[in-house]
Amino acid sequence: MFELSLNQNEINFKDLEAKIYKFVCGEACELIAQILMMIDDMLLEKRDKKEYRCKGKRHTNIKTVMGTVEFDKRIYEHTNSEGKKEYIYLLDKYLKMDTIGHISTNLIEKIVENTTEMSYREAVKNIESLTNQSISHTTAWNIIQKVGEKVEEVEKQDIKLFKENRLKGEKETNILFQEMDGLWLSMQGKDRPKTKKAEGKKK
Template identity: 25%
Template sequence: MNSLKSHQSFLEAEQDIMIQVSQLFTKAFGTALEELDRELCLEQSDQPILHRDQRTIQLVCGNVSYRRRLVEQEDGRHSYLLDEYLGLKPRVRYSDLLIQRVSQLASKGVLRSVAEAVSVLTPVSMSHQTVWKITQVAGQAIDEIRIAEADYRETTVAERKQLPVLFVEGDAFMIKGKGKFPKQLMVHRFQVYEGVKLNGQRRRLINRHVISSLSHSTVLKELKAYLDQHYDLSKTKLITGSDNGSGYTPSVFDDIAGMAQSHQHILDRYHLNRKIRTRLSTLPKQLVNGLIKTINHGHFNQIPAYLDTAESLAVDREALADVQLLRAYFRRNWPSIEPLGNPGFAHVVHSLGSCESNHRRYTYRLKHQGRSWTKAGLTAMLRVIDAQQNNDLEATLIKRPDFAKPLAPKIPRLIPKLLKQVKTTHQGIHHGSIVADAAYSSPIGHLAQIFNNSI
């Protein structure tokens, strides 16, 4: 009420109230952490307490400062019980929720814009370099979890789904590398989905799960682990699709199919049509469109006539060679092309090729905004984008022991106490401490230790 009365504009009043609420929350959070530290030390009262040190952690709502006790373990090791309980590593300044939120924004926007948004919308201020460091922390954590899941996780058959049809697609794209002599980095992607659901005029893939990596063997390993952990394929028809390029041939998908009841690989219609239009670019469009319609309608007996006509209309040796290459392309990929004209697959083949269109979520961030990448940086960003696409960024980070430890006592119990502290009694002198925002080996660190231990 006083804040509203003491300001001439609602904007100033809102800013003042936000500051007060943030200060109240951070003070309550700090008090809760100190009470938790006291409870932990009481539970292990046999461990001598050396001294109390202050630490500051940046939360989404602001900076929280608290003092915790340094104890000596039975083996002579010195540790902070509170930090170990919460999973806070030394010299880490940011909370788990802040890491999750910042990495989520960084996976969609440029780093400078994310830093500005964080500074404008929250009491936290950070640079674009800090945004990138936080994103790398989240990406590396997700990478460790995904590798561990592919290696060690076990799932019983009762937990796996049994579906009549399951779709798997794969494709790759190039990203510019960073360095004195930059190389193109190949990003391999696979996606699994259970079908297509119409949402108005748009189609949505059901339970889509994407996996991306710079290593083809790694992404295949994680894909097989995901299928084994979530699906029982003994009664499932597996339908796969790709452009049949290197690393995405039918034999690769045959290996993925594993214990599936049956497997049908289909060539991506987009790449097939592009191949036809490229090879026959110098010929009449009526001939090219007629060949494409012939394949779509399943009139395969007419394809030789179209190719013979194309050879007769070739104006030079190069055009003739293109027609011969297209004929060889049909012959080589015919088992994957034939299902496109099969009426039995008409209700499923329209979804194949979505892997190519879904590249945009990655390429827009990694090409247009990222410019160039190191392998480690690109791997971290791919992991964050994958988690975003799979809607499990927070759930994945919680799986890591360093994230999301349970916190007690509950903060809401402390807020009424703090609200009652409207006026404090003056004690003659002001008590305080020095916050060492630097290493304890530095001069300011030594001064902080001397000052804090003396009060």
């Protein structure tokens, strides 16, 4: 792990805590890498060999809240339903890896949580202090754009289903409150004010 000596310069608890945390995160990253490669080996044996042709391993990494995980995974040649060849990672498919680039879902959530409360530069500093991962503010910005695109795509799909009368939900409400922040909205319905607009205030 690391050497300690009372003959060295005085050590304080804060430094000790930081060293232990970094060490444990490093061990966790190695453990995750080992488990990922074990699963990849099992998928190699259990796959439909006629459908998935192994084309070798690729070295990759994924940034997590514990640090960057370095590992190898196999890529497979596959013929899709349209009869076209495509290359996929069975490991990604099996684990449902919903990553953006090389960023894990948990880290993405941390980025989103922090950037909604502070600037990008402040957010990445906060993430670095709370996790064992460091990212640039540019990376954080790119992640938010990708998340926004995914949300927009889901909303477009919901609108499409609604127009086709195929949107189904489990809850129904008679009253819907919209939380706003100093924005003027056009009001509709018989109870709308004469000004036809009302200013929303965030509570």
